[in-house]
Amino acid sequence: GAVVSQHPSRVICKSGTSVKIECRSLDFQATTMFWYRQFPKQSLMLMATSNEGSKATYEQGVEKDKFLINHASLTLSTLTVTSAHPEDSSFYICSARWDSPRETQYFGPGTRLLVL
């Protein structure tokens, strides 16, 4: 149990385009999902908390208009990087919160974004 998928696993795009990343909990329902960004040799930095049926909560310094999050169902959250720039190149990882047997976050495999 507690499998989380992410799609795509890798994407290369031109500067100025938008990229959508999907995060799915495959065998459980997740009312809360999290989006992280990780730069090389650094730890995970929380970008936002995604709650099903309501607006996402963004961390300080994260532009909500640039990183659009939609949590339309209990198994799917999407992150759209709008008007991507080279500095947005990073490893984006989602996690889903599962409360059985105890509340734990389970991570998706990550999406490596390269903006040229």
Add this chain to the structure above:
Amino acid sequence: GQNIDQPTEMTATEGAIVQINCTYQTSGFNGLFWYQQHAGEAPTFLSYNVLDGLEEKGRFSSFLSRSKGYSYLLLKELQMKDSASYLCAVRDSGTYKYIFGTGTRLKVLA
């Protein structure tokens, strides 16, 4: 403020035992997690402590002392595949967010 400290790198020999320490200072505490992350991959859950003491899970054990703001991950009978980064994360009691340390890169040598 929120602060989690781990050693940056450690090296150990195959078959040996290694202890990775984590100290934390957070405004609220509701559990400490250890994750393993291989290069280029997402973290995988290893262990969880919310009460003081030792939690054992096969070759991996994790210890917590809440009064000292201290935890360690103990890896026994090291294997080459254990070479990875090990992330310590504290769950904040108010927000339920996870605050991650910078991770400890462990190299296991033959």
